[in-house]
Amino acid sequence: MSQFSRVLALVVDDNHYMRVIVCTMLRAMGIVHIREASDGAEALEIVRDWRPDVIITDLVMETIDGIEMTRLIRTGSDSPHPYVPIIMMTGHTDRNHVIAARDAGVNEFVAKPLTARALIDRMKSVIDNERAWVKSTAYTGPDRRRKRANDYKGPFRRASDKAMMG
Secondary structure, three states, rough: OOOOOOOOOEEEOHHHHHEEEHEEEEEHOOOEEEEEOHHHHHHHHHHHOOOOEEEEEEOOOOOHHHHHHHHHHOOOOOOOOOOOEEEEEOOOHHHHHHHHHHHOOOOOOEOOOOHHHEEEEOOOOHHHHHOOOEOOOOOOEEEOOOOOOOOOOOOOHHHHHHHHHH
């Protein structure tokens, strides 16, 4: 049995062929519970009735794009599943898009053309290495820090950092 066999995955992309490719990769990983949406609005409706363990979404889509969908899932007053891991996939990998996705609360970012290895690595990351959650007036999403620098000498601004430092 695959480590992913019980995972519920939602694939969101306005390109039908890209959804087919991603779903094929997910099935090859052993994921059998997959739903698809062709845009962010359809994805939000699915999330209201079905709680996926992970959402894999395109960035650029009509109606509601991946960044806006992520914001609505993370901070919407009626969001039924704000903590779901979200993997953003896109061909738009310039710094501004990556920062916008990160700031919206995306857990992982993967560039198109998508490879099976990249998707597996991101899936393992969001499932096996769940990051702490941050909720503030300016940001809601996974802790953006990926590593702890033991030699860091600057100010610690989070209560959890101060508690760890004694």
